[in-house]
Structures are given as C-alpha cells and as structure tokens.
Amino acid sequence: MKNDLLMEQSTIIKELLEGAKRIGELAEREAQEAEKNATVSENVINLIKETQISKIMLPKKYGGPQINLRTFAKIVRIVSYHNVSAGWLTYLYPLHNILPAYLPEKGREEIINQGGLICDVFAAVGKAEKDGNGYRISGKWDFASGVNYSDWVGLGVKIHFSDSSEPEVCLPMLKRSEVKVINNWDTFGLRGTGSNQVIADNVYVPMERILRLKAADATGRPPEEDYDKDYPLYHVPFYPAFYLGFPNIALGGTERLIEEFKKATENRIRLMDGIRESESPRSQRVLAEITTQLHAADALMDKYFALLENSKRGRWKTKRSEYFAIRTQIIKNCTDIAVKILLTLGGAALYKGGIIELMIRDILSVATHKTSLIEDALAAYGKDLFGFDSGVRG
The missing domain is CATH 1.20.140.10 (Butyryl-CoA Dehydrogenase, subunit A, domain 3)
Incomplete structure (x- = not known):
C-alpha cells in the first residue's frame, strides 16, 4: 500500500513538472505579446489551471496533491527558466490559493469551493471600519500581480480586534467583482505579471473571510482544533x-x-x-x-x-x-x-x-x-x- 502511494505521488509530481514545462514554453513563445499587453495571455492562465498547478498547494480535503515545498519551488523554477513573468504568476496563484487554508472553515469553504484564482497585496495601506459581523474595506493598492485573471483579491489593512492589544495586519478577501482595477502596469521588467492597481470603496467583508496574519504566523495553522496535520504549509513559519x-x-x-x-x-x-x-x-x-x-x-x-x-x-x-x-x-x-x-x-x-x-x-x-x-x-x-x-x- 505504501509503495502504491509513493508511485502515485511520483506520477503526480512527474505530470506537474511536465505541466510546468508546457506553461513556460507557451509563455516564452508569447513573450513579446505579453510585453506589449503588460500581462501574460489568457492562454497561459488557462494552462496553469488545466495542469492543476493553480491548486497544487491546497489541502488534500479540497483535492490538492499536497506536494512538498521543494517540488513547488522546482515547478516555479522550470517555468521561470522559460519566462520569468509566467514563473512569477505560476508561483503566486497556487501560493495565494493557500490563504483560505488559514481562514475559519466557513470562509475557507466559500473561497476554495468557488474555484477561482486569488491575488493579494499584503501592504496594509487600506482602511477597515467595523460593521456588524465584518468590516467595510476601502483604499488603493498597487502591485496586485495577476489581478486581471483573479476571482478573489486579498487586500492588506490594519484592524484592532477586542482580543488584541494593538492593531494587527489582516488580509480581507474581497470578490474581484467588488473592486475596481486600474491598468497602470507599465514597467521596466516583469511586464507579463499584470501587477495593476486595485481600488476598494466601502466593500463589506464578513469576519470569516478576514485572514488574521499575526495568528497564522504565530501558530502556523488554521483557527480550529481539527485540521489537516499533514498539510505542508502548516507548522512552518x-x-x-x-x-x-x-x-x-x-x-x-x-x-x-x-x-x-x-x-x-x-x-x-x-x-x-x-x-x-x-x-x-x-x-x-x-x-x-x-x-x-x-x-x-x-x-x-x-x-x-x-x-x-x-x-x-x-x-x-x-x-x-x-x-x-x-x-x-x-x-x-x-x-x-x-x-x-x-x-x-x-x-x-x-x-x-x-x-x-x-x-x-x-x-x-x-x-x-x-x-x-x-x-x-x-x-x-x-x-x-x-x-x-x-x-x-x-
């Protein structure tokens, strides 16, 4: 049984590495188009999804293969060998898709089961105002890599909770349809990442979709007691x-x-x-x-x-x-x-x-x-x- 599981994992990893090569080669062929458009094409994004690389770091409960961190890095490196902008997004999409893994179960279920891509900006430059069982988020954030193809956007704010002695950096998860994207990405390099500006205006986010980064960093796990102990990103800094x-x-x-x-x-x-x-x-x-x-x-x-x-x-x-x-x-x-x-x-x-x-x-x-x-x-x-x-x- 153990040997069968190892062979299955080996096959999955081989397929993922082959998928990474396909993504990189496609992005390399389309490099000049991406330079002109300041974003990789939808073809590249669709291949990231088709190869399941966008889901590789999800907990196994949600269909993720739970590959280790070294394999994740190897996938990113293979794509970057062909095109650095595509490597950037091949890293950030599956990485950002781990964020719900640290949310309360209700928020986690909503975002992961929706199945879309996630982007974020950690810089806590926005404002959050308490409103019932949630917060209203406003502000302007630059450098939202891959936002053009995302369904969810995590945007950094500081919130002072009643159980905390001081404000802490949080990442409310907003629906892409709730924010405005300004296509201002006109840069020297990494043009294919499409790292545009995002504006939120009084967007309501329920508490179950607000990631408390301090808690995630301190514990290395989600807030409930019954969680996946084998998940590779739990119990590491x-x-x-x-x-x-x-x-x-x-x-x-x-x-x-x-x-x-x-x-x-x-x-x-x-x-x-x-x-x-x-x-x-x-x-x-x-x-x-x-x-x-x-x-x-x-x-x-x-x-x-x-x-x-x-x-x-x-x-x-x-x-x-x-x-x-x-x-x-x-x-x-x-x-x-x-x-x-x-x-x-x-x-x-x-x-x-x-x-x-x-x-x-x-x-x-x-x-x-x-x-x-x-x-x-x-x-x-x-x-x-x-x-x-x-x-x-x-």
Whole structure:
C-alpha cells in the first residue's frame, strides 16, 4: 500500500513538472505579446489551471496533491527558466490559493469551493471600519500581480480586534467583482505579471473571510482544533515559507541566462583582437565565475529549505532575518550574474526582443520586490546577530 502511494505521488509530481514545462514554453513563445499587453495571455492562465498547478498547494480535503515545498519551488523554477513573468504568476496563484487554508472553515469553504484564482497585496495601506459581523474595506493598492485573471483579491489593512492589544495586519478577501482595477502596469521588467492597481470603496467583508496574519504566523495553522496535520504549509513559519518562490524565480531565469550567454559567446569573435571568445581566458573566466555563483545560490536555497524543514521539528528556532538574508543573497547572486553577462556581451545584449535582454530586465526586477531588498535584509540580520530584535516577519 505504501509503495502504491509513493508511485502515485511520483506520477503526480512527474505530470506537474511536465505541466510546468508546457506553461513556460507557451509563455516564452508569447513573450513579446505579453510585453506589449503588460500581462501574460489568457492562454497561459488557462494552462496553469488545466495542469492543476493553480491548486497544487491546497489541502488534500479540497483535492490538492499536497506536494512538498521543494517540488513547488522546482515547478516555479522550470517555468521561470522559460519566462520569468509566467514563473512569477505560476508561483503566486497556487501560493495565494493557500490563504483560505488559514481562514475559519466557513470562509475557507466559500473561497476554495468557488474555484477561482486569488491575488493579494499584503501592504496594509487600506482602511477597515467595523460593521456588524465584518468590516467595510476601502483604499488603493498597487502591485496586485495577476489581478486581471483573479476571482478573489486579498487586500492588506490594519484592524484592532477586542482580543488584541494593538492593531494587527489582516488580509480581507474581497470578490474581484467588488473592486475596481486600474491598468497602470507599465514597467521596466516583469511586464507579463499584470501587477495593476486595485481600488476598494466601502466593500463589506464578513469576519470569516478576514485572514488574521499575526495568528497564522504565530501558530502556523488554521483557527480550529481539527485540521489537516499533514498539510505542508502548516507548522512552518508562515512568511518564510510564503516567500520561498522569489529566489526560485530568479534562479530559473538565471540558469537560462547563463546557457544563453554560453551560446552567444562560443562563436563570437571580438573585432579588437580577432580571438574567438570561447578560446579567450576573458570569457572562460566569466563563464566559470557566473556558474560558480549560481552553484553558491543553489546551495543557499538548499540551506533555506533545510531550515524550513527543521522548523517543523525545532519550532521556529531560526531567526526570521536569517531567512530574509538568505533569500536576498540568492537574488543578489542572480542579479550580479545578469549584470556581468550584460557588461560582457556589451551592446549585443541591448536589443529589445531577445531572450537575454528580457531575462536581464526581469531578473533585475525580481530584485526590486520588497522581500528581495538585500540592504534591508542584511541590516535586519546583523541586528539579530548582535542580539537585538530586528522585528522582521520573514
């Protein structure tokens, strides 16, 4: 029986990885259209749904295969190898679909059983006013990745509950039909993510659809006692687990970028000396350096997973700032590689439309996300190393 279950799981994982490759290849073929439209196409979204990748992190009660975090990251990395924007959404859709898993059962059932995609903005820039057994939500939020194809939108607010000493960041889950979307996503990179602005005006949200992030982070589980103990995202630190996709997006794109650099360099002859670059110590050294940097980033990612896995047994012993520092160092390695490739290839890497130019822009854009800012991460980690409380959430 155990062997049958292992074989079944192995088959599911194989199908998911093959599905990730199909999503990535489709997005790569449509990359220029996505650049023009500032969003991936509905074709890509439909394939994310068809492959069931949008549901891979749901609890098994709701049909999720409950794959482990390493497999989830591998799926994200495969898609990002072909197209970073598609990798971003292939990470965020199944990730955001886990949010109902931390809601009270009534809210969880409503959202998951509806079956739509979820996007969110964690920044608590909105307002919440008490109204009966719920709150009225208003505000304006930027960077709602994938909102054009979502049915639900989680929007960050601060709420002061009667059982709490101070206001806490919450994520009310609103119906997409209840908010206004402003198509303002006109950016340097990650254009295919369609990360547009969302406006809510006095939208009522019942309490069962308001995710209390502080409680989810503190306990690593939903509010009821009878819950799925095998769910891979319970009993690990909420934010460090939630953010694990960003470095894997960068790793997937960087792996492809190095391969493209090697191909572009092998037969290149520089006019200044007439030497084939593959035979030159210059490019040989660059290829060795960036490949080694990628190996170092891979090793850091493995360390990150080990810390998450150990947290299930050791109960949150790793400082949140350490997770933050590891993630951002991985992404810095990737951005350093991208810049090195750009400066080594020179003007040939500047022309729009090529895979190298697109990957460089997108990898640099991943590094601008608020959870990827290395100066913030190192300042926090250094504070914790000296025994002060950095206060970061992961």
